[in-house]
Amino acid sequence: MSEENFRFCKKCLTRDMMDKDEYFKSLHEMIAAVSEEERALDDLYEDRLSTCKECERLFDGLCAACGCYVELRAVIRNNRCPYDKW
Numbered sequence: 001m002s003e004e005n006f007r008f009c010k011k012c013l014t015r016d017m018m019d020k021d022e023y024f025k026s027l028h029e030m031i032a033a034v035s036e037e038e039r040a041l042d043d044l045y046e047d048r049l050s051t052c053k054e055c056e057r058l059f060d061g062l063c064a065a066c067g068c069y070v071e072l073r074a075v076i077r078n079n080r081c082p083y084d085k086w
Contacts, residue, residue, distance in 0.1 A: 024061070031075050040077040048074035048086045055085060 040048070052058050052074065057065040063073075066082045073079050080086065 027061070027069055027072065031072055034075050038076050038078075040075055040079075044077075045075055048081075051081070051086050055083075057083070 039045075049071065052063070052070040055063075057063050058070060061069060061071065063070055063082070068082075073081075074086075
């Protein structure tokens with residue numbers, strides 16, 4: 001895939017204001033706050049993350065193509081990969 005097919009995420013301003021540990025703690029708090037009704041089953045979540053880990057678009061926990069936080073996208077049951085990988 002050529003580089004021109006990627007939209008590079010400039011990262012949000014929140015990241016600039018927080019140190020990296022605080023930033024990821026905040027992300028994981030958002031993931032933990034997803035309700036059981038919206039949450040994907042653990043096996044599905046792990047399968048999704050495994051797919052993302054193998055993807056050439058993954059960069060620092062973000063999808064370099066669409067800019068989403070892959071862990072947050074993957075935990076929500078009705079979400080899908082914007083590139084149909086899951």
